[in-house]
Structure formats: structure tokens, C-alpha cells
Amino acid sequence: xxxxxxxxxxxxxxxxxxxxxxxxxxxxxxxxxxxxxxxxxxxxxxxxxxxxxxxxxxxxxxxxxxxxxxxxxxxxxxxxxxxxxxxxxxxxxxxxxxxxxxxxxxxxxxxxxxxxxxxxxxxxxxxxxxxxxxxxxxxxxxxxxxxxxxxxxxxxxxxxxxxxxxxxxxxxxxxxxxxxxxxxxxxxxxxxxxxxxxxxxxxxxxxxxxxxxxxxxxxxxxxxxxxxxxxxxxxxxxxxxxxxxxxxxxxxxxxxxxxxxxxxxxxx
Numbered sequence: 001x002x003x004x005x006x007x008x009x010x011x012x013x014x015x016x017x018x019x020x021x022x023x024x025x026x027x028x029x030x031x032x033x034x035x036x037x038x039x040x041x042x043x044x045x046x047x048x049x050x051x052x053x054x055x056x057x058x059x060x061x062x063x064x065x066x067x068x069x070x071x072x073x074x075x076x077x078x079x080x081x082x083x084x085x086x087x088x089x090x091x092x093x094x095x096x097x098x099x100x101x102x103x104x105x106x107x108x109x110x111x112x113x114x115x116x117x118x119x120x121x122x123x124x125x126x127x128x129x130x131x132x133x134x135x136x137x138x139x140x141x142x143x144x145x146x147x148x149x150x151x152x153x154x155x156x157x158x159x160x161x162x163x164x165x166x167x168x169x170x171x172x173x174x175x176x177x178x179x180x181x182x183x184x185x186x187x188x189x190x191x192x193x194x195x196x197x198x199x200x201x202x203x204x205x206x207x208x209x210x211x212x213x214x215x216x217x218x219x220x221x222x223x224x225x226x227x228x229x230x231x232x233x234x235x236x237x238x239x240x241x242x243x244x245x246x247x248x249x250x251x252x253x254x255x256x257x258x259x260x261x262x263x264x265x266x267x268x
Contacts, residue, residue, distance in 0.1 A: 069122030084110035176259030
């Protein structure tokens with residue numbers, strides 16, 4: 001199958017485009033871009049730097065991917081953006097390439113949905129099936145695990161982590177790590193309850209939801225700490241893998257002085 005490029009688009013001949021890639025009017029695609037088969041790029045899209053985009057993505061107008069990181073220490077090194085398969089990136093989104101402070105990669109997984117004017121900063125790591133609603137903003141080095149949903153206008157502090165199956169309510173200001181399975185809200189955001197609706201939609205069993213809810217009550221309502229929460233739940237019966245992931249996340253979070261476990265990476 002052939003590649004379709006609008007006559008007003010500027011595509012560097014060194015760029016690598018897979019089968020059935022479509023490039024719309026007034027796009028600009030640089031020499032180090034690699035774009036997988038079946039990806040549809042609408043008009044006025046700019047793809048810069050060392051950017052790799054997988055298959056069957058849909059990129060809407062005025063998106064900029066691979067721009068320089070907004071970091072004053074950046075000196076022009078060939079860092080990367082790597083995007084997986086089946087993503088939808090809506091109008092005006094910006095995805096910056098990485099710095100050299102970690103592994104030099106800003107990455108987005110598979111089947112994510114980034115709504116209009118979302119911003120993914122340098123060195124961010126997004127896993128699979130993440131939804132970012134309109135005007136979400138991620139600071140540098142943010143990590144988001146799979147199946148998380150960020151509502152409109154959410155702002156996430158650099159080096160913060162958001163766990164799997166989280167839901168962050170609109171206009172929240174995320175300053176600290178949000179453990180998996182939580183519904184967080186506020187300015188600053190705090191876990192308010194377990195994201196029961198999201199867990200049910202993703203086929204969590206009633207037993208898993210029950211023990212996650214009990215862990216939430218012990219840690220956040222009774223403030224007994226991670227060690228005591230772990231001990232009480234271990235004594236109450238078999239431990240679900242999902243509960244172990246939650247407890248491990250809480251252990252990691254408390255290792256950071258600002259409620260962000262990855263602050264230790266920043267210090268390094």
C-alpha cells in the first residue's frame with residue numbers, strides 16, 4: 001500500500017513512513033521521524049527531532065511532537081519521543097522530547113487518548129490506555145501507569161507518579177504521587193476514595209475491591225501507616241496481587257520527602 005502526502009506538506013526525504021501513512025496539508029515532518037503503517041496525520045502537524053510513532057495512530061491538526069524540552073539545561077542532544085500503536089492525539093497537543101537527566105526518552109504507550117491541548121513534558125512516561133482530557137498538563141519526568149484517567153485541566157507536578165486505574169477529577173493540582181486504584185481530587189489533590197467504578201469496568205473481583213477499600217480506610221482514614229496496614233491485611237487472609245501493588249506503591253511514595261517517591265531520582 002502507498003503513502004499519501006498532501007502536496008502542501010513538507011516531508012524530509014530521510015523520514016521513514018510505513019505503508020498507508022497519510023499526511024495532511026501543511027504538515028512538517030523532519031528527517032529523523034519514523035512513522036508506522038496506517039497512521040493518519042491531519043493538517044498542520046509538526047513532527048520534529050528523533051521521533052518514533054507506531055502504527056494506526058490518529059494525529060489531529062496543530063499537534064507538535066518532538067519539540068525541544070522546556071528545560072534550561074538542555075543543550076541540543078538527540079533525545080527521543082517514542083509513541084506506540086493505536087493512539088489518538090487531538091488538536092493542539094504538545095509532546096516534548098526528553099532531556100539527558102534519565103534515559104533520554106519521552107514515551108507514550110498504546111491506545112492512549114490525549115484530548116485537545118494536552119501537554120506531555122520532557123521525560124514523561126505514559127503507559128497504555130491512558131486518557132488525558134482537554135488542557136491537562138504534565139510537568140517533566142511524570143510517570144502514569146496504565147488505565148489511568150485525568151479529567152480536564154489537571155496539572156501534575158514534575159516527578160509525580162500516578163498509579164494504574166486512577167481517576168483524577170477535573171482541575172485538580174497533583175503535587176504528590178497518587179497510588180493505584182484511587183479517585184483523587186482537590187488542590188492539592190488527595191485520594192478521596194477507591195475508584196470502584198473504574199475497577200468494576202476493568203473486571204476486578206469483589207474480593208479485590210473489598211481488600212483495596214480496606215487498605216484505603218486503614219491508611220487514609222485511620223492513618224495507621226504502611227507497615228501496620230500491611231500487617232493487618234496479611235493477618236486477615238490471602239493477599240491479592242493488586243493489594244501488594246498498592247502497598248508497594250505506598251512504600252515507594254513515602255521514601256520521597258515531598259510525597260513523590262521519584263524525588264530520589266531527582267536528587268541523584
